[in-house]
Amino acid sequence: MKTSLHDTIRADFAARIRAGELAPGDRLPTEAELCEAYGCSRMTVNKALTALAAEGLVERRKRAGTLVAHPRVHAMVLDVPDLAARVRAEGQAYAYELLACSERSPQRGEAGEVALAAGGRLLALDGLHRANGRPLAVEHRLVSLAAVPAMREAALGVEGLGEDGPGTWLLRHIPWTEAETRITAAGATREEAALLGVAAGHACLCIERRTWRGDEAITLVRQVFPGELYDLVARFGP
Amino acid sequence: MKTSLHDTIRADFAARIRAGELAPGDRLPTEAELCEAYGCSRMTVNKALTALAAEGLVERRKRAGTLVAHPRVHAMVLDVPDLAARVRAEGQAYAYELLACSERSPQRGEAGEVALAAGGRLLALDGLHRANGRPLAVEHRLVSLAAVPAMREAALGVEGLGEDGPGTWLLRHIPWTEAETRITAAGATREEAALLGVAAGHACLCIERRTWRGDEAITLVRQVFPGELYDLVARFGP
DNA sequence: CAGTGGTCTAGACCACTGA
DNA sequence: CAGTGGTCTAGACCACTGA
Numbered sequence: 001m002k003t004s005l006h007d008t009i010r011a012d013f014a015a016r017i018r019a020g021e022l023a024p025g026d027r028l029p030t031e032a033e034l035c036e037a038y039g040c041s042r043m044t045v046n047k048a049l050t051a052l053a054a055e056g057l058v059e060r061r062k063r064a065g066t067l068v069a070h071p072r073v074h075a076m077v078l079d080v081p082d083l084a085a086r087v088r089a090e091g092q093a094y095a096y097e098l099l100a101c102s103e104r105s106p107q108r109g110e111a112g113e114v115a116l117a118a119g120g121r122l123l124a125l126d127g128l129h130r131a132n133g134r135p136l137a138v139e140h141r142l143v144s145l146a147a148v149p150a151m152r153e154a155a156l157g158v159e160g161l162g163e164d165g166p167g168t169w170l171l172r173h174i175p176w177t178e179a180e181t182r183i184t185a186a187g188a189t190r191e192e193a194a195l196l197g198v199a200a201g202h203a204c205l206c207i208e209r210r211t212w213r214g215d216e217a218i219t220l221v222r223q224v225f226p227g228e229l230y231d232l233v234a235r236f237g238p
Numbered sequence: 239m240k241t242s243l244h245d246t247i248r249a250d251f252a253a254r255i256r257a258g259e260l261a262p263g264d265r266l267p268t269e270a271e272l273c274e275a276y277g278c279s280r281m282t283v284n285k286a287l288t289a290l291a292a293e294g295l296v297e298r299r300k301r302a303g304t305l306v307a308h309p310r311v312h313a314m315v316l317d318v319p320d321l322a323a324r325v326r327a328e329g330q331a332y333a334y335e336l337l338a339c340s341e342r343s344p345q346r347g348e349a350g351e352v353a354l355a356a357g358g359r360l361l362a363l364d365g366l367h368r369a370n371g372r373p374l375a376v377e378h379r380l381v382s383l384a385a386v387p388a389m390r391e392a393a394l395g396v397e398g399l400g401e402d403g404p405g406t407w408l409l410r411h412i413p414w415t416e417a418e419t420r421i422t423a424a425g426a427t428r429e430e431a432a433l434l435g436v437a438a439g440h441a442c443l444c445i446e447r448r449t450w451r452g453d454e455a456i457t458l459v460r461q462v463f464p465g466e467l468y469d470l471v472a473r474f475g476p
Numbered sequence: 477c478a479g480t481g482g483t484c485t486a487g488a489c490c491a492c493t494g495a
Numbered sequence: 496c497a498g499t500g501g502t503c504t505a506g507a508c509c510a511c512t513g514a
Contacts, residue, residue: 004501019452031481042481043281043504049481054292061511063478063512063513066480076315077316178473178474180471181473182471183443183469183471185441185444185463203424203441205423205443214257227422228422231422232421232422233418233420235416240510268500269500279484280486281483284502285484287500301499301500302493303498
């Protein structure tokens with residue numbers, strides 16, 4: 001696999017910036033100078049520098065040139081893999097246990113539920129995720145039947161949702177295009193504590209995710225993990 | 239501000255994919271067909287499709303063409319703003335209180351500390367973040383004096399670190415290029431609980447971040463927030 | 477107002493790969 | 496093996512903006 005010239009140029013400067021050889025605010029050579037240096041056309045150099053700008057390593061300004069960007073603290077990449085996949089990646093057996101399943105209307109005054117339902121009804125699914133048989137997380141999920149009518153049959157019917165639970169089923173059938181995830185800590189409620197096998201008030205990581213497909217809300221899910229059993233990792237860098 | 243043609247093409251297809259009009263696995267027109275449709279050269283079309291691929295909305299394969307990608311669950315963008323900035327953005331007064339500051343060698347057997355020190359010594363800074371005077375987070379920080387010798391004088395000297403604490407000082411003086419953040423939940427220790435004004439064992443959100451500048455480790459910081467006072471938000475989508 | 481990057485053209489050759 | 500995208504060229508015109 002031969003690397004392309006534009007990627008070589010991009011990687012050259014990415015390395016020099018990350019090594020600190022080029023400091024924030026420093027100016028890179030102009031496109032014309034780089035054409036000369038690398039013996040290539042301006043489009044090739046432009047592609048390399050545009051890619052560096054997209055990575056956030058440089059900032060490009062007309063007349064002023066291409067400057068090494070000041071690092072941004074925001075915009076780290078958060079890995080949020082499918083729970084079943086993550087458990088199995090660690091060599092453990094994964095299982096989802098459906099505890100309760102009911103169809104209902106959104107609760108009045110619950111703005112999140114009303115917006116999710118979009119005038120239709122909701123499917124409420126409570127379940128428990130297990131790793132090697134041990135409880136890993138309690139999950140409360142609401143699914144919009146307006147957006148995913150097929151879910152009623154899947155959850156209540158003979159066929160079922162499969163071993164991996166409603167999250168994986170939804171991913172396979174109705175992939176989302178937008179998502180928002182909120183992460184916080186909270187003490188386990190008595191009910192959650194009983195299911196997880198911890199004391200009430202035990203420090204838990206709470207992950208709440210809403211997903212959409214275009215404008216249409218699909219699902220709202222809240223997962224509660226005992227803090228010592230789960231963590232999330234975010235990275236910024238190469 | 240006139241939008242460029244390649245961005246118009248990119249936005250056209252991004253909208254159609256997000257609306258669900260084009261489903262995962264569907265094939266986009268070939269570059270040649272798009273040249274015809276938009277009356278432009280292939281480079282322009284190529285730029286638009288390459289950008290869509292970088293966004294993760296399409297996958298490009300030779301011979302097979304450009305296909306709408308199956309959504310990925312990973313790779314959400316996590317906002318990790320400067321704590322001082324985030325508190326002020328909510329209209330509250332921010333303050334950092336330095337509780338303890340000492341210079342020491344890394345503890346033997348603590349692999350993280352030894353790697354951070356890189357043969358040199360460490361500065362240990364304990365502090366409390368406040369929002370409107372109320373404790374928001376306890377912070378334990380280690381800084382590599384090999385990487386940031388100026389920090390000794392800044393922290394121990396007359397000048398001090400400024401109102402915003404060592405995190406903001408470091409950002410201004412030694413911007414990082416790589417970072418790893420680990421997020422979990424844990425019960426407050428007795429010491430943490432006393433500082434935060436909560437009960438011991440109270441559910442707290444723990445954020446642990448390591449930063450590097452190129453190959454050089456800069457700092458390792460652990461922040462502990464009462465769960466009800468702080469949450470993190472990650473987004474995927476437009 | 478001169479230098480910079482942004483965009484675009486109309487070609488070209490090629491590697492890859494699935495019909 | 497034909498069609499696809501990947502890459503690259505050698506130009507061009509232009510908008511923007513900071514010296």
